[in-house]
Each structure stands twice: as C-alpha cells, then as structure tokens.
Amino acid sequence: MKKDVIAMLLAGGVGSRLNVLVRKRAKPAIPFGAIYRIIDFTMSNIANSNIDVVGVLTQYKPLSLMEHIDGGQSWDLFGRTRLVEILPPKTGEEISDWYKGTSDAIFQNIGFVEDYSPELVLVVSGDHIYAMNYHEVIAFHRDRKADATICLIRVPHEDVHHFGIAETDDQGRITNWVEKPKIARSNLASMGIYVFNRNPLTKTLTEAAKKSGTDFAKDVIPRMLQKKRVYGFVYNGYWRDVGTIHSYWRTNMDMLREDSGLRVKDWGIKTNQSTKGEVGDRSSTYISGKARIKNSLIARGCMIEGEVTNSVLSPGVRVARGARVTDSIVFHDSSIDTHALIQYSIVDKQVVIGDSARIGIGDPAPNKTFPNHLSSGITVIGKLAKIAPGITIGKNCVINPDVRLTSTKHKEIPSGSTI
Template identity: 65%
Template sequence: MKKEIIAMLLAGGAGSRLNILARHRAKPAIPFGGIYRIIDFTMSNIANSSIDVVGVLTQYKPLSLMEHIDNGKPWDMFGRTRLVEILPPKTGEASSDWYKGTSDAVYQNVAFINDFSPELVLVVSGDHIYHMNYAELIAYHRKKRADATVCLIPVPLRDAHNFGIAETARTGRIRTWIEKPQKPPSNLASMGIYVFTTNVLMKALVTTARTSGVDFAKNVIPQLLKEHRVYGYEFNDYWRDVGTIDAYWNANMDLLARDPEPKIANWRIKTNLHVKGEIGDRPSAYLGRSARVRNSLISRGCVIEGTVSHSVLSPGVRVEKNATVSDSIIFHDAVISSGASVDTVIIDKSVTIETSARLGHGTMKINRRYPQHLSTGITVVGKKARIAAKITVGKNCIIQPEAYVKRNCTSGSTK
C-alpha cells in the first residue's frame, strides 16, 4: 500500500524529570487536562492533518500507552487504508535492540516505512502540548524543495540552552545548528518535529548508525546540513514541552486562564475514554448543594460536595463536604475526604486523602532528594497512595506510589 506521507511518532521516553508521575507509565501516557493523555495532542494533530498511517515507537513501560492507543479507532485511524501500528523494540533479533535514541528508533523500523513507499516521512514526539496543521508544514517543505525541514519556535534566550538551536538565512534555510549550546547564537529552538524526503532520510539513518549516532538533533541534522537542503519552519503558536513537574503543572493551569492559550475546544482533540475492565460510561459530574466550584475543569463521574478552585479534576474524583482543593491537578478516582485541604498538589490515580489531612501546607523548602524536580512548592502524590487522617504534608514533597503516610511530612521530604 503506497502512501504519500506517513508519520513516525516517538513515544518511548521515560520522563524521568516527571518523577513518580512516570514511574508506572510512559510520559506520553500521563493524563492531561482532565480527560486526555499527553499523546492525544500529537495523535489528533496527525489525524486532523489527514495523515492516516502512523508508527508509534514505544519502549519505556508501554502497557498503558498501548491500551490507550488500542487500534487507532478514537482517531479514526482504523480500516483497510488507515493504520496505527505500535512498534516496540525487536529485542533478541540480530539487527535490533533496545532503542538507543530518536533516530535509532526510526532506523530500527525502516521496514515499516518501506512498506508504504512514502515520498515524505513526518517524525514527531508524543510528549508536547500544541496544535498544528502538519499540512502547512508539508507544503512549506515542498515549496522550499527541502530535503529536511525542522520545526522551530522562538523561546526566551535564557531558556535556549535547553534546546537544539538554529540560525537561519532570510530564505529559512538553516545555516548553523547547535544542540543545547551554553551560549545560544539565537532563540530559534527545535520542537522535535521533522519532515524528511524519504530517500534522504534513509541514507542519513544508515550513515548515522554506522558512526554510532542515535539522535536526530545531535547526529542526523548536523550530518544533513553538510550537503543537503535543510530548512526551518517557524511556529508561533502555543507549544509546551511538559517534561518537568513545573512545566506539566503550568500547562494544566494554562487551561484555566481567562483567555486560555491552549484553546482545546477548538483544537478537535480526540482521546480514548474506554478504561480496560470497565463496562459502560461514567455518569455526568455531580455538584451537591454544599459544592463550591470556581474556575475549574470537572470531568465526568466526579462528585463534588466540597470546594474546588482553579483546579483540574479527571474522571471519578470525589471531593467530600468541607474538603477544599485549590491550584491542584487530581487524576482519576482520587478521594479527598471530609475536612481535607489540598493546595498546589498533583495527585495520581486512586489516591485517598483521609479526613482533615492537609497537603501542600507549610514553609517553602526545596525537595532534599530531588532538588532539580521540586523547588516551586508543588507536592506530588503517587498512584494508590493513602494519606492518613489529620496528617500534614508540606510543600515540595513526594509521596511514593502505594505509600500509606501516617506521620507528618515536612516540606521538602520524600516518603
């Protein structure tokens, strides 16, 4: 079956900077915005751009991601000419091994690409929040007669050292490319989105592999710049890399702004609401007589009898009478019991906060074990954890999955 273009979606990242949120799931599978997963945004961009063959390259803890993507039906990618295929590493074969990097993952799946003989290959990441019509990117690539096109976005110069940085000519052609420079020459940062002319990509993957290169930004793009036409496509809309706890929390809070930048209602984002083992859909959210809700996203199946302000609640969350939730992100089926108080906390699935417990209260102290992950006051509670009645958990704390916390946790501690 021949296709004009296919997409290769990189979704194998471990998400280590997201700490316990990525302990039992791949980063793209983390819930976002109540009912979605992070990967839904890229999957929906692909579907809405009329690209109907996608290879999803998984590796780290892929089960929940595979269940979520299923057969592609939620994105209308199911049928004789439409396909979503999960492509895990083919360990044990002589020519394959665990994916060592972004380009290596695609290199190990060139047979999948060859099955469709595409003119172009779109390579995207599954861990960003944004809306893009890839048809415009592809049209730009063709107009410039490019061999490769890299999506670029202006970032504050103080943050540019975290990205691959490009300098471009007036024509848009990339003149220089530096991966995570200490002194960035410009503020045009790579978004990790690429369009390649297929024959150029195939040769570059082989050459890169022979020199032990494994990464598009570090190896493939610098190699192509030497003898090929590589252009930058500047994107100036909302885009967030949610690879840290701060960035993830802020992107969720962006949804609650008076004029939110991520206008999800207009983005046609699709998701898979089916939960393995559940029969039937969740009922509508219920707000009791004592409920007070301000500027929040409340998903289906939630029962609110307490106070919720400036927070994002996934399906099935219960907030009992006299409980308060503020500036927080609560995943599926968590229970905030009567009298409990939750402030600036990310709570994973099936967590129970018992009566009159207080989370996110105390002095500001950086997390002692993970100072690079938690320093701005956000506390994170792992999946299926339980906080005992009347216990206080401070700021910048980490509560491990399935932990039962029976003693107070001072700010900056890990339990």
C-alpha cells in the same frame, strides 16, 4: 500500499523529570486536562492533517499507552488504508536491540517506512501540547525543495539550553545548529517535529548508525546540514513542552485561562475515554448544594461536596464535605475526604487523602532528593498512595506510588521530603 506521507511518532522516552508521574506509565500516557492524555494532542494533529498511516514507537512502560491507543479507532485511524501500528523494540534479534535514542528508533524501523514507499516521512514526538496542521509544514518543505525541515519556535533566551537551537537565513534555510547551548545568538528552538524526504533520511540514518549515532538533534541533523538542504519552519502558535513537574502543572492551569491560547475544543483533540475493566460511560457529576466551585475543570463521574478552586479534576474524583482543593490537579478516582486540604499539588490515580489531612503546607524548601524536579512548591502524590487522617505534608514533597502513610509514623512530613 503506497502513501505520500507517513508519520513516525516517538513515544518511548522515560521522562524522568516528571518523577513519580512516570513511575507506572510512559510520559505520553500521563493524563492531561481532566480527560485527555499527553499523546492525544499529537495523535489528533496527525488525524486532523489527514495523515493516515502512523507508526508509534514505544519502549518505556508501554502497557497503558498501548491500551489507550488501542487500534486507533478514537482518531479514526483504522481500516484497510488507515492504521496505527505499535512499534516496540525488536529485542532478541541480532540486528536490533532496545532503542538507544530518537534516530535509532526510526533506524530500527526503516522496514516499516519502506513498506509504504512514502515521498515524505513526518517524525513527531508524543509529549508536547499544541495544535498544528502538518500539511502547512509539508507545503513549506516542498516549496523550498528541502531535504529536511525542522519546526522551530521562539523561546526566551534564558531557556535555550533546553533545546536544539537553529540560525536561519532570509529564506528559512538553517545555517547553524547547536544542541542545548549555554548561550546562543538565536532563540529559534526545535519543537521535535521533522519532515524528511525518505531517501535522504534513510541514507543519513544508516550513516549515523554506523558511527553509533542515535539521536536526531546530535547525530542526524548536523550530518544533514553538511550535504543537504535543511530548512526551519517557524511556528507562532501555542506549544508547550510538559517535560517537568512545573511545566506540566502550568500547562494544565492554562486550560483554566481563556487568554492562554490553549483551546482544546477549537483544536479538535480526540481521546480514548474507555477504561480497562469498565463498561459504559461515567455517570454525570454530582455537585451538592453546599459545594463551592471556582474556575475549575471537572470531568464526568465526580462527586463534589466541598470546595474546588483553580483546579483540574479527572473522572471519578470525590471531594467530600468540608474538603478544599486549590491550584491542584487530581487524577482519576481519587478521594479527598472530609475537611482535607490540598493546595498546589498533583495527585495521581486512586489516591485516598484522609479526613483533615493537609497537603502542600509549609515553607517552599526544594526537594532534598530531587531538587531539580521539585523546587517551585508543587507536591506530588503517587498512584494508589493512601494518606491517613490528620497527616500534614509540606511543599515540594514526593509521596511514592502505593505508599501507605499512617498517622503514628508520619504525623507531619516537612517540605522537601520524599517518602
């Protein structure tokens, strides 16, 4: 079955800077915006661009991601000519191994690409929040007679060290490329979105692999710049890399701001809302007469009897009488018991916060174990954790998944702690 364009979606990264949020799941599978997962944005962009063959390259803790994607039905990517195929590493074979990097993942699946003999291969990441019609990039690529096109976005100059940075001429051709420089003349950053002509791509991947090259930004793009026509498509819309705790929290908060540019309904973002082991839809949300809700996003199946302000609540969250949730993100089926307080926190699935417990209180000391992950004040509570009544937890704290905090041992946990 021949296709003009196929998509290869990279979804196997660890995302270690997201700390306990990726302890039990892959980064693209993290819930976002109450009812979505991060990968939904890229999957929807592919479907909305009428690209109907997608290879999803998974590796790290892929189970929940695979269950979410299922057969692609939620994005109308299923049938005789439309499909999503999960492509895990082919471990155990002589010619293959665990994916060692972004380009190595595509290299190990050249056979999948060749099955469809596409003119173009779209390579995208599953861990960014944005909307894009990929056919605009493809039209630009064809118009420039490019061998490769990289999507670029302008970032603050102080952030260039996080990205691959390109310099371009007046026609958009990339004249210089630097991976994560400390200082750069340009602020045009790679979005991790590439369009390649198939033959130059497969040839360059093979050449890079022979030299132990495993990464697009470090090994493939510099090699292509030497011999091929590589262009940069500058994107001016909303795009966020949610690879840190703070950027993930901030981007969720953009859901609550009309002027943020994050407009999920207008973008046509689709998701798979079914949950393993559950039958039917969630019930309607119950909001008591004494509840107070301000500028918050609350999904179906929640029970709100307390106060919720500037927060994002996933399905099944319970906020009991007298409890307060402020500037926080709470995942599915967590319970905030009577008179508990949560502020500036991220609470994973099925967490129980006991009566009169207080989360996110105190001085903003950076986390002692993970100072590069948690320094902006956000406290993160891992999946299935249980916080006993009356416990106080400070800012920039990490409570690991499945932890049981008892008031006899942990009455007060200071800011910057990891339990």
